[in-house]
Amino acid sequence: MEELVEKARNYALAALGDRTRSDGTPFMGHVDSVAAIARDEIGLGPESIAAVYLHEATREHPDADVSGFPPEVVRIATGLNHISKISPKDTRLEAEKYKKLIVSYSSDPRVTVLKIADRLEVMRSLPIFPRGRREQKNLETLLLYIPLAHQLGLYNIKSELEDIYFKYADPENYRAITNKLAATASDREKLSREFIEPLKSRLDAEGIKYKLKIRTKTAYSIFRKMTVQGVPFEGVFDVFAIRFIIDCEPDRKVEQDLCWKVYSYVTEEYLPDTSRLRDWLTNPKPNGYESLHITVHGKDGGFLEVQIRTRRMDEIAESGLASHWSYKGVRSEKTLDSWLSSVRYALEHPSQVTAQDIAAAPADEVFVYTPTGELKILRAGSSVLDYAFSIHSGLGCRCIGARIDGKVVPIKHRLKTGDTVEIISSRTQRPSRDWLSFVVSSKAKSRIRRELDADERRKADEGREILQRRLKNWKMEFSRAQETELSKKLKFTGLLQFYAAIGSGELDPNTVKDFILGWSAPSEKVQVQGEAPARPVFSGSGGDDIMVINAGHVKGLDYRMASCCHPVFGDDVFGFVTRSEGIKIHRMSCPNAARLIEKYPYRIQKVVWQDSSSSGDFLSNLTVTAESDVTPQIMEVIGRLRVSLRSFSVSDRIRSGEIDFQMKLLVPSNSELDKVISLFSQLKGVLRVKRL
Secondary structure, eight states: OOHHHHHHHHHHHHHHHOOOTTTSSTHHHHHHHHHHHIIIIIOOOOOHHHHHHHHHHHHHHHTOOTSSOOHHHHHHHHHHHHHHTOOHHHHHTTTTHHHHHHHHHOOOOOHHHHHHHHHHHHHHHHGOOOOOHHHHHHHHHIIIHHHHHTTTHHHHHHHHHHHHHHHHOOOOHHHHHHHHHHHHHHHHHHHHHHHHHHHHHHHTTTTEEOOOOOOOOHHHHHHHHHHTTTTOOOGTTSEEEEEEEEOOOOOHHHHHHHHHHHHHHHHHSSSEEEEEEEEESSOOTTOOOOOOOEEEEEESSEEEEEEEHHHHHHHHHHHHHHGGGGOOOOOOOOHHHHHHHHHHHHHHHHOOOOTTTTOOOTTTTEOOOOOOOOOEEEEETBBHHHHHHOHHHHHHHEEEEEETTTTTEEEBOOOTTBBBBBEEEEETTTGGGGGGOOOOOOOHHHHHHHHHHHHHHHHHHHHHHHHHHHHHHTTTTOOOHHHHHHHHHOOSHHHHHHHHHHHHHOHHHHHHHHHHHTTTOOOOOOOOOOOOOOOOOOOOOOTTTTOOOEGGTTTTTTTTOOTTTOOOTTTTEEEEOOOSSOOEEEEOOOOHHHHHHHHHHHGGEEOOSSSSSOOOEEEEEEEEEEOOOOOOHHHHHHTTTTOOOOOOEEEEEEETEEEEEEEEESSSSSHHHHHHHHHHHHHTTTTEEEOO
């Protein structure tokens, strides 16, 4: 059968020729990697591997002669060709709809499994794609492929896809969690050794051969638990599980007896939480998953999850039943067929998977398509008008509606994920003030305001010209004091609006004439020169020399807060022993943390904050992005809290119409900084607040 795979690879090599990927590397590298995943990580047979090569060759050359290959290989390759034509917009980014489309194109379950393998390789190569395509593939993976991999029991692949998605979608939280996992790895190993010590003699006496493995939750799974439960990293008690992998003959009764025997030893030594017992030995999951899960109280009083399974069960759990194809060198057609039957069942029946089992789409965004299939990511609640402005500001100003799935909708229509939107425009369309009431994007709001302001200025210029001509005819003067008093009397917010009303015909110039004739100049008031209004003065002591860390045996060394991430009292931190500057304190989410923990583990110092903050302050950098000038509101917030302003600058983003406010603050703790960020976020017009 190896000859079949080699023949198919040579066929693909000849067909693909000099074709390259986005980074200029040969496209055959992608095909070889997909084949390797299908063979080594999932366990599919030679026919499936050959079909991977044949699929890429025939997709490039649909009329190619494939008569020299077995019908089974051609059938799988044809199925792959069919589902590769499915556009993500056809699925409306709904996993169940995508699954139904796959089933309609091919009844062979191996086609679906190979598609998952293909997506895994794409995600592993995500950095080579341009940013737009990278974001699109990341989102498709979250909404379509991760749920599908879960339903098929490909848990290892599902977990890897989740973590890659998380790495690119939320890099700061990804760094913080992976750095914490790296920093606490030795603690988990120590706990594992302490856990098994009381059980060793009993297991050895029974002649039970086993391997102990630490199964750590993925960064994305931990983040989801932190978010759903509202707890910090330390509050997720099942960050890792201790797994018994029993080595025994693959006989169901023998396996179950040994698993329950190990279970009895564990629960005799450690107090179990019976409400969390999960028995998938007696009743395996539909996808073939078998294991025994129990949560026990550790010696330190904390909770610990224990999983008990055999080697065969573990291989199935890691890669799906197909992985058992090569178990102990036995080529089991029956096992593979059993797994593929479960795959077919999962594809053809509604999912029983709960919402907690699979990834959820970001609730604050909607994902829509242009008529050409390009993905657009918008804020939740976005209207047709928001979408039009996201394409081009000029198109937004001329928008009169849109077609969504062939149906004409107004500019106020709210978009939902999966919509394909085609804008309808008119040259005579102009923005109106009521547009501001239903757009949510800063780009749309700023451009509408700009257009309204420009229109108002044009009308104001016309109004001035009209009034000046009338005043000349009347031989009258209209002083600045008279302008101001009349505009206030008529309840205009300013002179621009006053003259714009004349230009648009809303205000009759004769009103000005009557006012001038009845004008009585107020007596001059004696102006007393007083003190200039006081400006807020911000001061505070520097934060870099504040030593609030208690690091035990290295207490005598100097401490400094790292300038790359500016830790604040209460942050999750670690110490890094430098050669000449003592201990540098870094946040766990620092961009440099992963590199330092990996390259210099011997220089990482565990540190903790004192029970209460010192009287000193900590320097923190914030950027506030808003759609208008919110400087007074920012200053008002700062004045209310126990923080001091070190520096403040403002910069405009010309293309988006947004304004960035960069500031350096001295704060006593991260709880006070959280208050600042929360209050800034609540200010009207503020789009986002970012800590640097």
